[in-house]
Amino acid sequence: MKLPEARAALSAAQRVAVLTGAGISAESGIPTFRDAQTGHWARFKPEDLASPEAYWRDPELVWEWYAGRYRDVMKAQPNEGHRLLAQLERQKGDGFFLATQNVDGLHARAGSTRLVELHGNLTSGRDEKTGETFALAAPDTLQTPPVSPNGNRMRPNVVWFGEYLSEDALEAAADAFAAADVALVIGTSGVVYPAAGLAFETLGQGGVVIEINPTPTDLTPQMSFSLRETASKGLALLLE
Structure with missing residues (x-):
């Protein structure tokens, strides 16, 4: 053809x-998933930040990384x-x-x-208890880890290593x-x-x-x- x-x-x-x-x-x-590992994050493998195990071990660290990616995405057109x-x-x-x-x-x-x-989608979070998804606050006002309208902590609304x-x-x-x-x-x-x-x-x-x-x-x-x-x-x- x-x-x-x-x-x-x-x-x-x-x-x-x-x-x-x-x-x-x-x-x-938009950098690729692995290209996002620059600067401070270069010492981490993506698997160290994008897995359920990483999140439960250190949700603040994982959210810090995803908040940076979220800011980059929202700047892009x-x-x-x-x-x-x-x-x-x-x-x-x-x-x-x-x-x-x-x-x-x-x-x-x-x-x-x-x-x-x-x-999934970087611009939303998922309620850890109900599974509902909600849009994240604007990058300049986002507090991490974010809390859903239900009062529960939210995880990034993305599919991680080891998830279906x-x-x-x-x-x-x-x-x-x-x-x-x-x-x-x-x-x-x-x-x-x-x-x-x-x-x-x-x-x-x-x-x-x-x-x-x-x-x-x-x-x-x-x-x-x-x-x-x-x-x-x-x-x-x-x-x-």
Whole structure:
């Protein structure tokens, strides 16, 4: 498959499913999970800060790290890649579905509504007792560890090492990819499962899967077509 065929397939598709990873937010200046380990935090492994064990051992330390990431995320703005996916959703309507591995909330801020955040969201906290999620206070007023409206301590609303993804979110994503005429896999390394396996749901049903990534990934050999571009440039080319 070549670019004109990929473009035509996407244009004609009634059902489109999208998976995004850290690459789409890189253009907004969001560091990847491991790239966030700089300065004071360079002496920690991500696993030392992003696990249930780390949290119960030292919730103040874990929240200090996440509060810094939260501040970075709130300073960032959605980029053209986020905006083009929101535009594609408006074109496809109910036939569109977006699953993201990112926890920065930029897709929603760009206008995407038919989405699941597989790994959670940095801009909210989860009540430790009830499991309810609540938006965090503004970065300049956030007190950590934060307390929910119920009066209970909240943990970061993200999926940690050793935890499972939301079954409902994963099931919705798998169903959407299995039903998709065309799937887009954007800015993800293709090594984190089960998210990386979503592309095979589409391929298994005879659909087209288009990858957008500046470098080859573990998924590349199986893709119908790969664009060696950034998320924003690749989407611009597909949506011309």
